[in-house]
Amino acid sequence: METVAVDIDLAALKRNMALIAGKAPQSRIIAVVKANAYGHGSVACARAMDEYAAGYAVARLEEALELREAGIKKPIIMLGGCASAGDLDEVAQQDISVTAHSFAMLEELKAFCKSRPEIRLRVWCQVNIGMQRLGFNEDEAERAMAEIRAFPGFVHPVGMMAHLSCSDEAALKAYHESQLAAFKRMSRFAEGPLCLANSAGILYYPETCTEFVRPGIIQYGISPTLGKRGTDFGLTPVMTFRTVVYAVRDLKPGDAVGYGASWVADRPTRIAVLGAGYADGYPRSMPNGSPVYLNGAVVHTVGHVCMDMMFAELGPDLKAAPGDTAELWGRHVSVEALAERVGTIPYELLTRPTRRARYCYHSE
Helix, strand or coil, X not given: CCCEEXXXXXXXXXXXXXXXXXXXXXXEEEEECHHHHHHCCHHHHHHHHCCCEEEEEECCHHHHHHHHHCCCCCCEEECCCCCCHHHHHHHHHCCCEEEECCHHHHHHHHHHHHHCCCCCEEXXXXXXXXXXXXXXXXXXXXXXXXXXXXXXCECCCCXXXXXXXXXXXXXXXHHHHHHHHHHHHHHHHCCCCEECCCHHHHHHCHHHCCCEECCCHHHHCCCCCCCCCHHHHCCCCCXXXXXXXXXXXXXXXXXXXXXXXXXXXXXXXXXEEECCCCCCCCCCCCCCCCEEEECCEEEEECCCCCCCCEEEECCCCCXXXXXXXXXXXXXXXXXXXXXXXXXXXXXXXXXXXXXXXXXXXXXX
């Protein structure tokens, strides 16, 4: 029996991918599997998405190499470019694409190719449309693409990509539209395919679905927008984070629970001591009253989350015993709702489970 486990429903993942493909029927999907596929397991998820994915996107070289070592042969794009010129030899050997997002980086890429004339690098031109993270600015795009187009050491045609930073917030629609307009202006200089839409773009702005799209969080059944759930869009959560009941305790009025006595019983009641804590990835900052699904009912947390355990009030009627399973988030407790409670976004919670959690993959 696992004390803490993460169940990954690969059949749900495939259904989500089918839904995404239906929303962007003229686009090819670059499935984003960075950060261990948002905590879901990059290799297993990449294999499950193979039917729908034209390629995969990661953030760092080690993530790309993990996929290659697992036998993933489709194109892989390192969205952050290459952090060190010393890594370019391995990038080229493994046929990994990098983004060129500054003139300094472009010079490093060109210098490497000149030193290895037998190699041609796969490159995307990344442009900045207002997020200020990475990418050539609008007044640099024409020159950047001219240099890229003229350089024989790259595989041509070279595509262009950018990142929408406000497409998930209706209140920022005007800023989103300014980003889209900037991309349209800069893409005039592109020589290859375009890649723009992220999860929110796919859901809300079909005009951002260029030849390639890069869904992320919606692949895993989660809404990109605060206040909404993946189920609102027909998506199914892929991850269930669960633990077991360690003990059941009877409390009398005045009994305090956990560190700092942060919750005190005001009536006779019962609590379940659960075998997960912040060292497993459940936030210590989760407030009293947060939902947990146990034996067919939603119960609520009490007391501070400990390193290895946490508490949930059962009330007078719910039956529970050591070994029973408690869902911390998943089908019955939405990770979006928990993220709102703790003042963060679901992306952060999904990537929290630690190595103490056993990952279990299911295809049916």
